[in-house]
Amino acid sequence: MSDHEDRVAAVTFDHDDDSVVVIIGSGAGGGVLANELCQKGIDVVLLEAGARVEMTEFENDEVAMNDLWTWDEPREARGSRANMTQFPEQPAWMLKTVGGTSVHWAGTSVRFKDTEMKARTVYGDIEGTTLLDWPFGLDELEPYYDRAEAKLGVAGTGGRPWLPEGNNYKVMALGAKRVGYKEFHTGNHAINAEPYDERNACDQIGFCFQGCRSGAKWSTLYTDIPRAEATGRCEVRPNSMALRVEHDDSGKANGVLYADTNGNQHLQKARLVSVAGNAIETPRLLLNSTSSSFQDGLGNNSGQVGKNYLTHLDQGIYAIFDKPVNFHRGRVVSGTIRDESYHQPERGFAGGFYFLCVSLGLPGYAGWLDHSGWGRGYASDIEGYAYTAGCTLLAEDMPTESNRIYLHPTKKDRYGFPIPVCHQDYHPNDLAARNYALKKGAEVYEAAGARKVMEWRIFPAGHNMGTCRMAENARDGVTNRWGQSHEVPNLFVSDGSTFSSGGAGNPTLTIVALAIRQAEYIAEQMRQNNL
Numbered sequence: 001m002s003d004h005e006d007r008v009a010a011v012t013f014d015h016d017d018d019s020v021v022v023i024i025g026s027g028a029g030g031g032v033l034a035n036e037l038c039q040k041g042i043d044v045v046l047l048e049a050g051a052r053v054e055m056t057e058f059e060n061d062e063v064a065m066n067d068l069w070t071w072d073e074p075r076e077a078r079g080s081r082a083n084m085t086q087f088p089e090q091p092a093w094m095l096k097t098v099g100g101t102s103v104h105w106a107g108t109s110v111r112f113k114d115t116e117m118k119a120r121t122v123y124g125d126i127e128g129t130t131l132l133d134w135p136f137g138l139d140e141l142e143p144y145y146d147r148a149e150a151k152l153g154v155a156g157t158g159g160r161p162w163l164p165e166g167n168n169y170k171v172m173a174l175g176a177k178r179v180g181y182k183e184f185h186t187g188n189h190a191i192n193a194e195p196y197d198e199r200n201a202c203d204q205i206g207f208c209f210q211g212c213r214s215g216a217k218w219s220t221l222y223t224d225i226p227r228a229e230a231t232g233r234c235e236v237r238p239n240s241m242a243l244r245v246e247h248d249d250s251g252k253a254n255g256v257l258y259a260d261t262n263g264n265q266h267l268q269k270a271r272l273v274s275v276a277g278n279a280i281e282t283p284r285l286l287l288n289s290t291s292s293s294f295q296d297g298l299g300n301n302s303g304q305v306g307k308n309y310l311t312h313l314d315q316g317i318y319a320i321f322d323k324p325v326n327f328h329r330g331r332v333v334s335g336t337i338r339d340e341s342y343h344q345p346e347r348g349f350a351g352g353f354y355f356l357c358v359s360l361g362l363p364g365y366a367g368w369l370d371h372s373g374w375g376r377g378y379a380s381d382i383e384g385y386a387y388t389a390g391c392t393l394l395a396e397d398m399p400t401e402s403n404r405i406y407l408h409p410t411k412k413d414r415y416g417f418p419i420p421v422c423h424q425d426y427h428p429n430d431l432a433a434r435n436y437a438l439k440k441g442a443e444v445y446e447a448a449g450a451r452k453v454m455e456w457r458i459f460p461a462g463h464n465m466g467t468c469r470m471a472e473n474a475r476d477g478v479t480n481r482w483g484q485s486h487e488v489p490n491l492f493v494s495d496g497s498t499f500s501s502g503g504a505g506n507p508t509l510t511i512v513a514l515a516i517r518q519a520e521y522i523a524e525q526m527r528q529n530n531l
């Protein structure tokens with residue numbers, strides 16, 4: 001065995017090794033950052049709260065996979081937003097597993113628009129919001145979007161072929177055409193239409209949320225993470241729940257306290273710490289990392305950690321037709337309409353929204369139907385499964401100071417740390433956008449010939465953003481333009497928490513683009529001994 005092979009097979013880092021970068025969370029942000037740093041010769045310890053479930057263990061079974069890997073640490077919900085009132089214990093939806101929610105996502109990959117990144121300037125001073133421009137424009141992000149799309153193999157970009165039309169998409173497209181929309185297609189997804197980058201082509205079986213057994217859909221689990229490990233510079237520690245980030249007397253992060261699978265606690269020393277636990281656990285971890293210098297949490301002397309929580313307004317609708325649709329045949333998300341995604345204030349709200357076709361398996365379908373009228377109506381909707389088409393309407397929501405993550409004053413988790421409370425109310429702009437989107441959604445399906453159009457019950461929030469946002473000025477946010485804490489120079493945030501605004505499009509492509517960009521910055525700063 002060569003030195004390199006030996007290291008790859010066995011790389012483990014000592015708890016006292018303070019030369020390593022410690023990354024918390026192995027999802028879209030953390031997994032990509034780990035690989036990008038390792039490829040640049042930097043040693044990484046990747047702490048992941050969940051277990052390692054490999055692709056060969058995925059089952060095409062909604063209930064079994066949901067039970068296996070859905071985030072189950074305690075949380076509490078407050079506020080009037082429907083995901084808060086309907087899911088008081090888990091208002092957000094994410095995974096606890098190596099690969100994070102990138103194992104489970106639908107793969108829709110959308111770039112921010114320039115207007116969305118200049119939200120404060122373009123939308124104006126909307127009362128009750130804390131709207132902010134990103135500290136840089138789309139032009140700075142575009143080269144990283146190109147690289148992110150190539151990494152993910154996004155269909156319909158970079159010369160890669162488009163994915164085929166599925167039944168659910170065909171119905172929506174018919175309605176879109178009839179109401180006069182122009183920008184609709186099978187969508188840019190991180191799903192292979194043909195084999196690409198050692199991943200298979202999509203076989204359209206439709207269990208994207210249960211983990212893609214062919215690897216057609218990108219996930220860090222079987223791309224970036226094994227590639228990072230193959231450098232001999234990455235140690236992945238599954239079942240390792242980070243509890244606190246520690247710092248030295250000079251205020252620099254110097255280690256992470258975590259609990260292993262048996263609940264034993266360890267301190268992993270670090271040269272630099274990146275937090276990528278998704279936008280609820282990331283601020284929660286910082287808020288739990290109190291000390292005499294940071295009495296309200298690490299990097300939180302500004303009081304900004306956890307504020308400006310964004311999730312998109314994600315409202316599903318479904319339509320029942322007289323003839324079979326069989327929307328479950330094909331990818332879970334099979335197409336999009338983009339005509340309404342632009343900022344057109346004459347509609348009565350700021351920001352835009354996307355239509356995304358979404359199909360569900362029968363257990364999910366029965367669960368997300370409106371149950372309020374149990375009985376014959378509900379039963380006949382279930383009978384309509386094969387005749388159903390559906391989509392979700394994804395709209396930008398407004399940041400406010402009170403929509404936030406904070407620590408529960410009394411309730412603690414099994415490690416003795418306060419659990420997070422998620423608070424979200426609707427801003428009037430949110431309601432205006434949501435109501436308009438619902439009206440347009442109904443028009444599309446009615447134009448396609450639906451005999452009945454209804455709202456799904458709301459989903460828990462899958463797109464979590466904004467809680468450690470990037471801001472030019474430390475007063476307005478937690479991190480600078482690189483996702484680097486304004487207060488702790490070697491503390492980085494590498495997930496959707498850093499978004500300065502939410503836009504209307506799905507967030508993961510941007511999380512990946514930012515992680516690639518951040519890795520370049522970290523490597524250069526480390527090379528210059530600034531970090």
Ligand SMILES: Cc1cc2nc3c(=O)[nH]c(=O)nc-3n(C[C@H](O)[C@H](O)[C@H](O)COP(=O)(O)OP(=O)(O)OC[C@H]3O[C@@H](n4cnc5c(N)ncnc54)[C@H](O)[C@@H]3O)c2cc1C
Nearest residue numbers: 025027028029049100101106107108242277462495506508
């Ligand atoms: C049903 C659904 C469908 C989706 N579809 C799309 C889509 O089509 N397009 C899109 O752009 N986005 C989609 N998303 C959102 C997408 O999955 C997320 O944006 C993305 O995965 C976020 O990446 P992340 O790295 O921030 O967090 P995650 O991918 O959630 O990873 C965070 C990881 O951190 C770990 N972790 C958290 N706290 C700790 C701790 N204290 N210690 C150790 N580990 C910790 C978690 O276990 C997890 O593995 C979807 C989400 C859901 C729920």
Ligand code: SF4
Nearest residue numbers: 202203205206208212
């Ligand atoms: S439909 Fe395609 S992307 Fe979805 S799980 Fe099947 S092969 Fe993977």
